[in-house]
Amino acid sequence: MRNKRETSNHDFYQFRTRIFARIAAMMFGAVTGIYLLYVYVLRGNFANRVVDFLHKQFHMDYVSANKVYRYLIRNHIELVFAVSIVALFLVIFRIYLNRFTKYFLEINNGMDVLLQEHAEDVSLSGELSAIEKKMNQVKNTLEKRKLDMQMAEQRKRDLVMYLAHDLKTPLASVIGYLNLLRDEGEISEELREKYLSVSLDKAERLEILINEFFEIARFNFSDLVLQYGRINLTRLLEQLVYEFRPMLQEKNLQCRLEAPPDIMLKCDADKIQRVFDNILRNAVLYSYEESSIEIIAQGQEENVVVRFINRGDTIPAEKLARIFEQFYRLDAARSTATGGAGLGLAIAKEIVEAHGGTITAESGNEESVFTVMIPKE
Secondary structure (H helix, E strand, C coil): CHHHHHHHHHHCHHHHHHHHHHHHHHHHHHHHHHHHHHHHHHCCCHHHHHHHHHHHHHCCCHHHHHHHHHHHCHHHHHHHHHHHHHHHHHHHHHHHHHHHHHHHHHHHHHHHHHHCCCCCCCCCCHHHHHHHHHHHHHHHHHHHHHHHHHHHHHHHHHHHHHHHHHHHHHHHHHHHHHHHHHHCCCCCHHHHHHHHHHHHHHHHHHHHHHHHHHHHHCCCCCCCCCCCEEEEHHHHHHHHHHHCHHHHHHCCCEEEEECCCCCEEEECHHHHHHHHHHHHHHHHHHCCCCCEEEEEEEECCCEEEEEEEEECCCCCHHHHCCCCCCCCCCCCCCCCCCCCCCCHHHHHHHHHHHCCCEEEEEEECCEEEEEEEEECC
16 A cells, blocks of 8 residues: 555656646745835835826826825825735736646546547646556556457357357257157157157257356346355365266266365355356366366365366467456357356356455366365355
8 A cells, every 4th residue: 555655656746846846936926026016116216107107198297296196006005015916916826827727628638538439548748647647547448348348248149149049959859859759640669768858858958048048138247145154165065066977977077076074164155156066067068078077175264265177178378368258158169059158157256256255267288277265254
């Protein structure tokens, strides 16, 4: 915090110096003006000049001109002097204010640039370089967010299109096999079982695709509310591995859990379970067949750390940097029959961060590691 304050003070050093210099110049001008008023009005030939002016311009004799001077000015010299000083201050302050408000005009113009699309970077006076830097950072951040939103929306539209297209195939199969079962009066029990099995598989695929549609539709964490409670994390992970047995067997995968007997954690149990479910599902999806997945849980002093390690193709660095983005799919060519909507890891990240934790991914040498760290309390 102190370093940040010191950096901020350094950034505005030039601006403070310029303001101080102008205030000093204003004070010097005011003092000089007062001195000149004192010398030329109170102690100079000001009276003679006024009398001479009245004599020449209004054709008054010197005696009458002198009386007018004494009546209007000399008898009220303190008031005239005070008014002159105030007028002098107002003139100097007005000049200073005009120069000072120039900064606000520059900042206002810079904010207009922030609202413009495809505009050049904000450019301000040298003494406002710190503000210029901040405004350009805001401009770049806003542009990046807008681009990210556009890319996410485009990916979402593409996924909806792919899902809608993929809905047709299993639906057509279900209808076709059901028609066969209805129309063929005499059919062997073996063939009937085959038709029913295929119809069931396609119907289950339809359910998955429809769930993907719902997932996309309700992906909004602005109202994410956590229901905290204390859970035994070890038991939760054991249950998770047990539930994944059928999915693991499809690829002949082994899943090994390494965790102390009782790791206690204060969290939203349902949402944390969803985090681990999404990560393990992703690990199964991208693991080599007949390989193994390791889940290692550790209870530290203030945090709980859970690592998911699987063997599979190394994830390139550019894809690894975007793996937690909404609707980003690691393998864009993978059909929705084998891949999801690209929301699982994005959802996991949102939930973990809502708990005050972090989730990271590493990949190298055909091994990927997803690490979740969550505060115990």
